[in-house]
Amino acid sequence: MTKQVSPYLNRDLSWVEFNRRVLQEAQDPQNPLLERAKFLAIVSSNLDEFMSVRVAGVHEQIRAGLMKMDFTGYSPSGLWKRLLKRTKSMVTEQYRTYRELMKCLHKEGIYIREYAELTPTAQKAMAEYYNEIVFPVITPMAVDQSRPFPHVHTKELYLAVTLRLEGEDESEEPLFAIIQIPSILPRCIPVPSRSNSKKQEFVLLEELITTFIDSLFAGYNIYSVSSFRLTRNSDLSIDEEGAEDLLEEIEKELRRRKWGIPVRLEVESDIDPYALEMLKEELEIKDALYMIDGPLDLSYMMKFSAMVKGHENLRYKKFEPSYPTEFDEDKDIMSVIAERDVLLHHPFESFEPVNDFVWQAAKDPDVLAIKMTMYRVSGQSPLVKALEHAAATGKQVTVIVELKARFDEENNIAWAKRLEKAGCHVVYGLVGLKIHAKLLLVVRREKYGLRRYVHVGTGNYNENTAKLYTDIGLMTSNDIIGADTSALFNEVTGYSAPRDWEAFAVAPTGLKTKLLKLIDREIEHARAGKEAKIIAKMNSLSNQEMIDKLYEASIAGVSIELIIRGVCSLRPGVPGVSENIKVISIVDRYLEHSRIVYFYNDGKEEVYLSSADWMTRNLEKRVELLCPVFDQELKNILIVLLQLSLADNVKARLLKMNGQYEQLRELVGIAPFRSQFEAQYVERWKGLS
Incomplete structure (x- = not known):
């Protein structure tokens, strides 16, 4: 070069x-x-x-x-x-x-x-x-x-x-x-x-x-x-x-x-x-x-x-999202989450459990508070109606509405006014920062004290786009994630000092630092002669510091596979710099939108869900979230999803050193594999865990 x-x-x-x-x-x-x-x-x-x-x-x-x-x-x-x-x-x-x-x-x-x-x-x-x-x-x-x-x-x-x-x-x-x-x-x-x-x-x-x-x-x-x-x-x-x-x-x-x-x-x-x-x-x-x-x-x-x-x-053959088998529609959602964490994979699985979760919380006399972020919601959002009902029954309802969501400003202003009229506490975010984290918290009074139920998402609380975008949602009652969720809402709505997070990494103060440390750990493993691997799926990568750190990891011998739908400022395949980095982009029926990050960690694999792309605006100018997945079964499921994307040779394009993309099916003499269609078989990828 x-x-x-x-x-x-x-x-x-x-x-x-x-x-x-x-x-x-x-x-x-x-x-x-x-x-x-x-x-x-x-x-x-x-x-x-x-x-x-x-x-x-x-x-x-x-x-x-x-x-x-x-x-x-x-x-x-x-x-x-x-x-x-x-x-x-x-x-x-x-x-x-x-x-x-x-x-x-x-x-x-x-x-x-x-x-x-x-x-x-x-x-x-x-x-x-x-x-x-x-x-x-x-x-x-x-x-x-x-x-x-x-x-x-x-x-x-x-x-x-x-x-x-x-x-x-x-x-x-x-x-x-x-x-x-x-x-x-x-x-x-x-x-x-x-x-x-x-x-x-x-x-x-x-x-x-x-x-x-x-x-x-x-x-x-x-x-x-x-x-x-x-x-x-x-x-x-x-x-x-x-x-x-x-x-x-x-x-x-x-x-x-x-x-x-x-x-x-x-x-x-x-x-x-x-x-x-x-x-x-x-x-x-x-x-x-x-x-x-x-x-x-x-x-x-x-x-x-x-x-x-x-x-x-x-037209495409009609596809109806399945209601997750963990809930079977008639099951009490909070009782299921109390026993185990659940992953939702949209659009292959329905967004309805999220709506049902909030409605259940709104009607439950033991629920004391509901808090959520709102970046882009649909025109007739069931979630907004549920929040209005919850406020009308005396529950503490707090909604962080991001008024600066580009081209959704008018829509969000209307929602904010409507929620305030219904008796909800509406917060318009923070000066100089967009609230882009996707987070929902329900606080419930139970036999042995208060319990927190949390939904963390990679996409917006919008049932319409959930039919068109690939996104992941984690529903959990994990105490550590629950405590971090409460602390994050308190930081945004009040004057609470920044928390020493136990699970989360939060932008703009610590998410990028956390990612850099995780990459550094893989670099140390590679330099010690151990297997080192990173897989990251996101919409865009353009932050120079993150790119430089990935170059450093590549030089050290870390195997890096990136699934980036849109903008990518990293140049792969440069001799002596990025030879160990592969970048693909998948454009297909559904808009690839989920952010998932995987680190091999010397065999003790770690997987994270995030609301953030690796862009300067996300890492330094927004409130974003990186959340670990603790449950081993769910980690395995997410690893399968990443592997499905990396195996795509029909709709995936490979980024070349010159910045151009070429279709993978023209490069390999193997059977066609289309990851989105394969991922439709929800039972299959959950069964592979």
């Missing part, structure tokens, strides 16, 4: 490679067709958030005149150029994939049509829909001397229109107007069809408005109509130190988010030159211009896929 090459991979460029892996799932003919369409939608949604936060942050650094290189060797301006180049290349590939998918859908009798392609009967139905539903909602906004350029909302779809008065000289500069496509209406409109027709046709809302654009500009000739979409900086900038009321400050910042600096402009590739210049000038966009050959914002394909009727052969 030459001196010019950094020993680290850039975090943001690594993210682009992750989104490219998602795109590969949309391209994979082995995936059902409508599921491929969903992956295409996820690529767009991912890129939206990336542009509005990460790329926007790089843009802000350039505007501030920062030129310092980061630890991966990139200056803001250099990174900006590479990000634009790579994301534009990916978008081009995304729309090539979109056109291929449309051809495949046509063979199945599923069409997204232009109005002119419809039958006269269908055209009449769409015209009625436009006149009755669409026309009353839309508002054309002219731009001239008396009417300045209107505010363009972030990530909303618009039409740019050039026009002239009837009979006006065409040598004159055209007039200009914009129309916001109303997001309150469905983007994808089903076309009525004959009862015996096997075809399913849809028309996009912007296509319908474009078709009847004359109805909005009577007396004018329309020269061009083109879609455009703006992305603004959506990252919140909150002065927590100076905020008297954090909730009120975040509400203000959410209103300011609508006015963020523009960072990306998407336009149709055949947009009228005059309209394009108007948009670039008014929105102050130069190089962050994305020319799109197809409909803007393919995230609509998520809802489109759901709107297609029938065609079950074009």
Whole structure:
């Protein structure tokens, strides 16, 4: 490896490679067709958030005149150029994939049509829909001397229109107007069809408005109509130190988010030159211009896929999570946990036991207190209803609501107000820190004194995402974990001094230190000629200190296997540095989200669950949790799960030294093995313990 090459991979460029892996799932003919369409939608949604936060942050650094290189060797301006180049290349590939998918859908009798392609009967139905539903909602906004350029909302779809008065000289500069496509209406409109027709046709809302654009500009000739979409900086900038009321400050910042600096402009590739210049000038966009050959914002394909009727052969086979056999639905959950620890593996096992646990606690007259953290919850959360019921019956209910959970701020503010109204004690976290730990505590009065029941999770308390994300939950009444849980809640809600933890390691004060010590222990074993091994599964790895420690371990001879779904700044396979490190990424039906860490420890194996990725923000700027699994049977189960992931050669990609990923099935001549499908057999992996 030459001196010019950094020993680290850039975090943001690594993210682009992750989104490219998602795109590969949309391209994979082995995936059902409508599921491929969903992956295409996820690529767009991912890129939206990336542009509005990460790329926007790089843009802000350039505007501030920062030129310092980061630890991966990139200056803001250099990174900006590479990000634009790579994301534009990916978008081009995304729309090539979109056109291929449309051809495949046509063979199945599923069409997204232009109005002119419809039958006269269908055209009449769409015209009625436009006149009755669409026309009353839309508002054309002219731009001239008396009417300045209107505010363009972030990530909303618009039409740019050039026009002239009837009979006006065409040598004159055209007039200009914009129309916001109303997001309150469905983007994808089903076309009525004959009862015996096997075809399913849809028309996009912007296509319908474009078709009847004359109805909005009577007396004018329309020269061009083109879609455009703006992305603004959506990252919140909150002065927590100076905020008297954090909730009120975040509400203000959410209103300011609508006015963020523009960072990306998407336009149709055949947009009228005059309209394009108007948009670039008014929105102050130069190089962050994305020319799109197809409909803007393919995230609509998520809802489109759901709107297609029938065609079950074009979807994943339905999978119903099993209710854990340890509880058998009719068993008293707390009595089971009192006898033994239980692992929950979502989405293969249901999230319902967590809901049932809290409801049982809410109704139990011997339960004195319920405490939990809330980062992202569902829109109709059963947990919130259970907590309200518990508070109404006089129990002490404390909820730590993280108001700064990105893009869930409004939702969490609403939950916080609702819980407070119900009589719960609501804490908005800590100044300067996000509360990202996933923790639930029930305190119950029993025959021999108080007993603590705890749930520790790697994912959010959200039953909807628990059907889509792979996560692990530990339910336990272990006294040591219970004591640490109580202490952690007291630290966050009160003025309690930092605890000398018996089980937990907690960020930002001690989690990284604990991990470094655990890695150092493996290094000592390796240097002593003993077997040394680390397996870690997480979403992202980008903290330089953690990467350097893993390099040190690799040099010492520790075998390191990393399962990292997204960002990875560690460069594996570097001679003399990271030869003993293997990194794979799995992108499949379910979003890999669980964080599990394993240390061989000279045969006395240790396994931990965590809420934290190994990123600077998680280790130094959040309240995160690392929790040991004490029960040997459960440790064995988690080791099996890690082994299943490492054996994947269908959906796993291997990270190469150059930062690119390649599919493992092309490298090995063994039978296909798909870890998520194998992990569905919950009885199997529990039986292997």
